[in-house]
Amino acid sequence: MIRLATSSDAADVSKVLRESFLEFEPQYTPEGFAATTPTPLQVLSRLNEGPIWVVTIDGLVVGTVSVIKTNHSIYVRGMAVSPEARGLRIGERLLETITQYALEQKCSRLFLSTTPFLYRAIRLYEAFGFTRIADGPHDLHGTPLFSMELTLSDSS
Numbered sequence: 001m002i003r004l005a006t007s008s009d010a011a012d013v014s015k016v017l018r019e020s021f022l023e024f025e026p027q028y029t030p031e032g033f034a035a036t037t038p039t040p041l042q043v044l045s046r047l048n049e050g051p052i053w054v055v056t057i058d059g060l061v062v063g064t065v066s067v068i069k070t071n072h073s074i075y076v077r078g079m080a081v082s083p084e085a086r087g088l089r090i091g092e093r094l095l096e097t098i099t100q101y102a103l104e105q106k107c108s109r110l111f112l113s114t115t116p117f118l119y120r121a122i123r124l125y126e127a128f129g130f131t132r133i134a135d136g137p138h139d140l141h142g143t144p145l146f147s148m149e150l151t152l153s154d155s156s
Contacts, residue, residue, distance in 0.1 A: 003054060010041070012061035014039055016080050017078060021033065023083070027143070032141040051067060052064060052078070055085075055094065062082040073111055076111070092128065112147065115140070131148060133149050
C-alpha cells in the first residue's frame, strides 16, 4: 500500500533511508551519507517542503520517496526501498505515484540527482524513461552526483 506520510512516519522513513543506503556508506563522504539518510527530525522538516509517500507491507514501512515542486517541475529525492523488500517493483510503483502527482500539479518534468554507484536505482530510472542531463548538482558534500530528468505528457 502506498500512502502519504504523516509526522508519525518520520522515524520509519528515516530508518528505511538508512537501511537502504547503508551498504553504500563507504562510497559516500560522511557528510554526503548524512545528507542522504536524514534523521527523524530532518524527515519532519522535509514534510514541510513537500509530500512524502511511504509503502507499507503488513503495516511496516518498506519504501519511501519525497518530492518538492519547483515551478513546473518536481524534484524527486529520498527514494528508497528496504533491502528485504527489493524486487517487488516498489520503486516502479513509487515513480508511478509521483508521476501522477506531477501531472495533477500541472508539472511537465521530474528531475533528480543520484550517485554513479547506485546501479539498481539508475537502471530503474532509465527503464522508467529518465535520461541523464548536464545540469547539476555534481557533488553532494564531496560525493559525486549526476542528474536525470523525465519529461511528462498527459499520456505519461
